[in-house]
Amino acid sequence: MVVSETKAGDDEKSSYVDSTFASRYVRTCLPRFHMPEKSIPKEAAYQIISDELMLDGNPRLNLASFVTTWMEPECDKLIMDSINKNYVDMDEYPNRCVNMIARLFNATVGDHEAGVGVGTVGSSEAIMLAGLAFKRKWQQKRKAQGKPFDKPNIVTGANVQVCWEKFARYFEVELKEVKLSEGYYVMDPEKAVEMVDENTICVAAILGSTLTGEFEDVKRLNELLMEKNKETGWDIPIHVDAASGGFIAPFIYPDIEWDFRLPLVKSINVSGHKYGLVYAGIGWVVWRSKDDLPEDLVFHINYLGADQPTFTLNFSKGSSQIIAQYYQLIRLGYEGYKCIMENCRDNMKILRDGLEKTGKFNVVSKDIGVPLVAFSLKDSTKYTVFDISENLRKFGWIVPAYTMPPNAEHIAVLRVVIREDFSRSLADRLLNDLLKVMAQLDAHPVAVSTNTAHVTLDSNGKAKKDEIEIQQEVTKHWKRLVDRKKTCGTC
């Protein structure tokens, strides 16, 4: 039993020892808008917060997220051991990780040479830094040529993660998006190269689209852009957003050329907290060489005892995730990462096969890519993927449903991300629960479907919806879910 003891004289009720649950602290509501006047016992504070945390979804059943939810107890211990260490006070570990990752991505660094890169909070910060480096390099070149340098743009697919939109807006770069089409949910390299111009600071390709897991064809992009650069005299580089794929492709698809083997690839980001297998809070960006990172973006500080170059948006931050990344790299090695990624791929195939066997879904994700299954309903007349998503919550599963970006907005999918801790038995359980949900929805579409108001009947009395109606429902439903803060995003 948790016991709380408060100082005598506080008030009548708190002047004796009682259980946390009988104390006055749990009888009053938590303040939400201002700091309380008085202190409370540590046990009560702990209990109140931990009770509220019980209401969060179970991270292991959150199949929306790529972010790691399980690590070995030895690593958990290291994380706790280093929880009070500031990243800026660490000399070695970040560099060791950068060196290993740069080599994993085939950077041409000599045996004892250091890779060029930095640890970040995640891929978003990594992308901001990489984007800034491209913008600055482009501006320097334009200034030197006496040309205008106020209208930089970046070319990406419409499937980019929101961090690219943030980069564009925060750092005033126009985002030129290649539209998608039904059945083609990644950036078409031909169309991307048609969109570049003299103000393009880089083309960003994704190794593992957030929406479908598919790898974009960086090799083809590199070829086409080389031709374009030759033709025009431009010098447009490529950034690869390998947030998820950066820790997958080197291990199970080593022959796919997407990294520094391609001459125009100047920088790559990867999320340590996705398939790098570390808890949330760590990403990396590496540059091909020192020349690709403008020196005037790097600050040098000396007041911590030595010359320390820094190129991050933040200064202080926790160091435990970096230590955890180092642990994973040396603990697992190439062999361990390969084994885990193969396992994820096998589990993805089991789930995909099970879904296909139902005959009710079109699987839109590909076998080669991030191990996830994105699938749409063949028939959305009785219920939509949003209904399935919502009903799966009753079983504890968090499976997001979303619409594709322009011009494929009329396609709505569910997505299950397969992480290391998603075992075969969980895949079976999910399939079973999905079948139960669909059986309920088939049997009682009016009772359980949230969209029945839109069902119309055709001449045979059958439910019928046209594409626009379905799209309207999907959007309406999506908004409702967001309003209720029930979605967990596609991160």
Ligand SMILES: Cc1ncc(COP(=O)(O)O)c(C=O)c1O
């Ligand atoms: C392709 C891609 N890029 C960038 C990000 C942002 O990554 P982070 O959450 O590490 O900031 C994500 C997140 O899912 C992603 O899928």
